[in-house]
Amino acid sequence: MTVFAQEDFADHEQVVFVSDAAAGLKALIAIHDTTLGPALGGCRMYPYADEAAALRDVLRLSRGMTWKAAASGLDLGGGKAVIIGDPRSQKTPALLQAMGRAVERLAGRYITAEDVGTTVADFAEVRKATRHVVGLPVELGGTGDPSPTTALGVFHGLAAAARHRWGAASLAGSHVAVQGLGNVGWHLCQLLHEAGAALTVSDVDASRAAKAVASFAARVVSPDAIYAAEAEIFAPCAMGAVLNDETVAQLRCAIVGGAANNQLAREEHGEQLRTRGILYAPDFVINAGGMIRVASERDGFDEGVVDRGVAGIGDTLLAIFQGAEADGVPTETAALHLAQARLSQARAVQAALAA
Ligand code: NAI
Numbered sequence: 001m002t003v004f005a006q007e008d009f010a011d012h013e014q015v016v017f018v019s020d021a022a023a024g025l026k027a028l029i030a031i032h033d034t035t036l037g038p039a040l041g042g043c044r045m046y047p048y049a050d051e052a053a054a055l056r057d058v059l060r061l062s063r064g065m066t067w068k069a070a071a072s073g074l075d076l077g078g079g080k081a082v083i084i085g086d087p088r089s090q091k092t093p094a095l096l097q098a099m100g101r102a103v104e105r106l107a108g109r110y111i112t113a114e115d116v117g118t119t120v121a122d123f124a125e126v127r128k129a130t131r132h133v134v135g136l137p138v139e140l141g142g143t144g145d146p147s148p149t150t151a152l153g154v155f156h157g158l159a160a161a162a163r164h165r166w167g168a169a170s171l172a173g174s175h176v177a178v179q180g181l182g183n184v185g186w187h188l189c190q191l192l193h194e195a196g197a198a199l200t201v202s203d204v205d206a207s208r209a210a211k212a213v214a215s216f217a218a219r220v221v222s223p224d225a226i227y228a229a230e231a232e233i234f235a236p237c238a239m240g241a242v243l244n245d246e247t248v249a250q251l252r253c254a255i256v257g258g259a260a261n262n263q264l265a266r267e268e269h270g271e272q273l274r275t276r277g278i279l280y281a282p283d284f285v286i287n288a289g290g291m292i293r294v295a296s297e298r299d300g301f302d303e304g305v306v307d308r309g310v311a312g313i314g315d316t317l318l319a320i321f322q323g324a325e326a327d328g329v330p331t332e333t334a335a336l337h338l339a340q341a342r343l344s345q346a347r348a349v350q351a352a353l354a355a
Pocket residue numbers: 116146147148150179180181182183184185202203204205208223237238239240259260261287288290291
């Protein structure tokens with residue numbers, strides 16, 4: 001297994017391989033870029049097939065966090081951690097505390113939070129060993145589960161996309177296909193239903209889909225059928241790489257925007273969406289609501305400030321859509337330009353100060 005030569009190794013500042021045999025911990029922490037501030041990103045626990053898969057995941061995810069923070073105007077860098085193991089059978093207080101010790105050794109260069117396979121409650125354990133944690137339970141001074149705020153950001157983002165695409169004043173009367181009814185997808189359905197949108201949903205867990213029928217009068221389709229659903233908007237809220245060689249051709253929608261990270265399997269799928277006339281809201285911009293919320297714990301949480309930041313996701317996307325059209329590039333490219341411009345500016349200021 002190579003590290004520096006990996007396709008996803010994109011000038012990462014630091015990659016830490018963590019081992020604590022007594023606690024049964026094997027983990028990786030990747031710090032991609034700290035130009036704008038300490039690297040913040042969730043800690044995922046997953047039974048990766050092998051170490052190479054875990055490394056690839058942590059490198060991709062940490063780089064995405066750099067773009068997410070930069071595009072959202074946060075003074076934070078990008079980082080991520082992955083614990084190799086099955087969260088259902090291998091997650092113990094000792095393992096979580098060992099992870100906390102590993103985070104503490106980085107002395108604040110990396111700030112951790114919940115992610116797939118970890119919960120807000122798990123971070124009460126991690127917190128015993130490090131101060132560098134956000135997304136803590138409310139009783140420990142945190143802001144609790146960030147998922148409803150992520151969903152609100154996606155909702156604002158979809159409204160902005162509808163305004164850009166159709167000049168629509170709201171999402172009332174629109175039809176949205178939501179893939180994945182977990183923490184974010186469920187809250188998103190709630191917001192869309194209240195706003196007067198019709199819903200088509202899918203989840204591999206049939207009981208969640210059935211609940212959506214009862215709660216939102218949603219139509220249910222099988223997981224494979226969601227791509228070709230007859231809806232104007234497709235909102236991926238389950239896994240990454242769902243916009244790929246097989247699915248892009250099936251889409252009948254005019255807008256794609258949802259919470260899942262790394263939705264484009266490869267860069268070229270962004271161009272394919274553009275060619276098909278489908279407006280894509282780049283994932284790292286539209287799903288930044290949760291990050292905006294947990295980041296606020298560092299400066300003293302203020303609901304009003306968070307709400308304004310999350311509503312700003314819509315404005316950022318409008319600027320990206322307009323920029324992409326003006327330059328004739330995919331929206332993902334325009335969003336990357338925005339994030340990279342902010343990083344370049346910060347680097348120039350830092351270089352001038354150091355001179
Ligand atoms: P979750 O684990 O609570 O929900 C995921 C849902 O997707 C589950 O109900 C699962 O059964 C379903 N699912 C899995 N595979 C599926 C498939 N092939 N078709 C249909 N449904 C499927 O996760 P959560 O927290 O709702 O996050 C959703 C996505 O958004 C993840 O990719 C996550 O990384 C991303 N995200 C979440 C944030 C948050 O605040 N929770 C913040 C930013 C990104």
